[in-house]
Amino acid sequence: MAAQSILQKLEILADAAKYDASCASSGTAKRNSMGGPNGRGGIGSTEGMGICHAYAPDGRCISLLKILLTNHCVFDCHYCVNRKSSNVARARFTPQEVVDLTLAFYRRNYIEGLFLSSGIVKSSNHTMEQLVEVARILREEHDFRGYIHLKTIPEADAEMVHQAGLYADRVSINVELPTDSGLTRLAPDKNAAQIEGAMGKVKADLVEAKDARKRFRHAPRFAPAGQSTQMIVGADAATDSDIVGKASRLYDSFGLRRVYYSAFSPIPDASAVLPLKRPPLIREHRLYQSDWLMRFYGYKPADVMQATEPDGNLPLDIDPKLAWALKFRGAFPVDVNRASKEQLLRVPGLGVKAVGKILASRRHRALRLDDVARLTLSITKVRPFICTVDWRPVLLTDRADLRSLLAPKTEQLELFAA
């Protein structure tokens, strides 16, 4: 076979990475390219907030050069397009080629940095070594100060994963599937205990590095943007309740920054044991919304589970916050002029910002419905759940058809929604 050009390889290896949900480039240490050891300055900066440099027509942001080092793989996970038994076109970058691409794109301001993952070639250790080598060349030879996210291989030696954390801003280890039985069935080469063991070691490294930096100013930073993980939704029979439960255990046990959900989408050359129907993307969206409720709105996993339907899944037609409110109508209406922050955060249609504005404004005036309308995106959604000086939803919260009144009319949107 004729040697592939960089362009051909990029097409294959970016295509293979398009199922990765993570794209974040935020939350790391602040760095810029001024000054430094050689006095000439390096290349790249991170300023806390990540930047999305483009958006694809799938609505997802492009912030990092997200590619695989290779899509050859000795594993045979059924949900994965790169599985050993799949006959997709294969390609392989050298570490230097990835470095050159990253720098060329970065200098033109196309990206915030690199998100590198890989199929497993030869052995887990060999693959991990190659991933770390890319980060090493970028950091040490080119003084690259942009963002690096390395997907680590749980089967690799802990020492190698530790090395990855010293170069990268973020490391991630995929749990792949929400249940152990799903993992056994769909990823026969993977092992749940090993994956969680690797996450545990990364957590220990993070804690240790943080501690060391308190004592020694020059202690090396270890993955300042923390660790994240991804699980595939809809490839096995796990319910939203199972998934939320699993995610919250992961957040608690391993101090994860993010759990990403990737709706299983039809992959070319899919394995025979996978479901024929792909789950609607809206399901993935509802899981992210519930994740958001737990991270920023003070909901407990149990609250989200209470919002699920009898089959254990979140309703698809309304968001989880509204679903919770409709089940616990006794908690409403809340008086915007008196209610606590926690109570206000439970009102459907009120976001963290709107609640902040309400709390600040009500020190100056008794809020009327018009005032609230100015502080929120849509008063229609909020109205049934609040009281103001001039508004009291007498019967509205008791109406049986409240759900249908508030559920978005989706017929027109379905074309693109799922």
Add this chain to the structure above:
Amino acid sequence: MIAKQNMGLQHVKLSSYYVVHLPEADDFDFWRERARVLVQCEVPPDRIAWVEPGGSGDLFAHGDRNMPVTPADARPVRANRRFVSLARNAILHSDPERFALLYRLLWRLQANPRMMEDKADTDVRRVEDLAKNVRRDSHKMHAFVRFRLVESEDEGLGEHYVAWFEPEHHILRANAGFFMRRFSNMRWSILTPRGSLHWDGSSMSEGPPAQRSDAPGGDPMEDLWRSYYAAIFNPARLKVGAMLKEMPKKYWKNMPEAALIPELIAGAQNREAAMVAKGKSVFSGEFEKRPDTLEAIDKAIHACRKCPIGALDNHAVMGEGPRDAALMIVGEQPGDHEDQAGRPFVGPAGKLLDQHLDRAGIDRRSAYVTNAVKHFKYVPKIVRGGKRRLHQNPQAKEIDTCRWWIEAERAIVQPKLVLAMGASAARGLLGRTVSISKVRGVPIPLEDGSELWVTAHPSYLLRLDGPAREEQARLFDADLAAVKARLGEVAG
């Protein structure tokens, strides 16, 4: 507040109008200086016209261009940090009313120093909106500036990266620092219709407004970037609205990848359909209902065309044995004899298996005997004038497809032990390829609580001669003996 304004009338004649010309559209410090004096002289907002460069001052043509003199006993002007940081951003907005709006807010702030907290106030809200638009425009500039490489003609200067960008507001100067901190060891220029920035690696300079034609036209790297953009897009998740919300069309014309968007959207349905169709030919799944009787499976496998083997001229061969057998024996696939007889293990390999089972003391009639692949895979060949069907090994993918059926059989028979003969059979049960020599003789737990034992396929023995065959036969017997012993334990 009314009392305060009345007090103002003592110092300023009601007929005084002032016109303030700003030297630059984004000069916050100049505005702040003038605004402070005007507040101290208690000039009400409706008596001042703020004029930016290029703006019109006709409205107050008769206004006083000189500033009033601050009275000696003037009170210091009160403006909290929240106001200053908001004003710094809002003043970069292209709305010509912004200076007057900010002054009005500053004026009202004197009477009510905590007014900025009242988010429901119309003026506060308006200024916050302006500042928000400016922040958004800045953020988009950080994101959507696209540098192009030009080889410099000047000796020794080397690579020069030049970008053309069209900001909506007066944000260029405010964002110089961001690009300097990011690209400090590069030589770069950003050209905009409102002015230009040049960084030479050690110092920043400002230049006059530029035109698009001043910027370079292309960069070889853009081909790579476009192919990355097209490849990372998943056509199965088209969400055009979400894209447009974050990347409005007004930015597209200066982003090389944006030219691809119409064709990516237009082609998405076809690409997705192709992805699904390609998957579908081999698809079966957990949401599809499995047959729940052996008779239904028997019927269904005859109709199965989920892999190319099913489409050959052959018959499906169903497993046979008691519905409640404690032992399930799984072979690779039917051969020529089995295909014709419609029963598993009736050919030479089957006969050899029977001998070994006898020797181990396992009654074949008490076991459920079946195959990992239900159809006979062969290539037709003409041998010595006659047509023959030459056996072929199934591919991993075909075994995985057929796993659907063997799992259905297992769910009904619920054997305590499963004996897989050969690597293909093991794959049919495990979903992965194992090495026989590594796993034989030790049970592998299956998810339903049963045990999988793996051994060689009897046809492997048939292909060996002499000592090698004797050795393999011995190992095969040992495996069967171990299964027999274990069967005694688990069957109670």
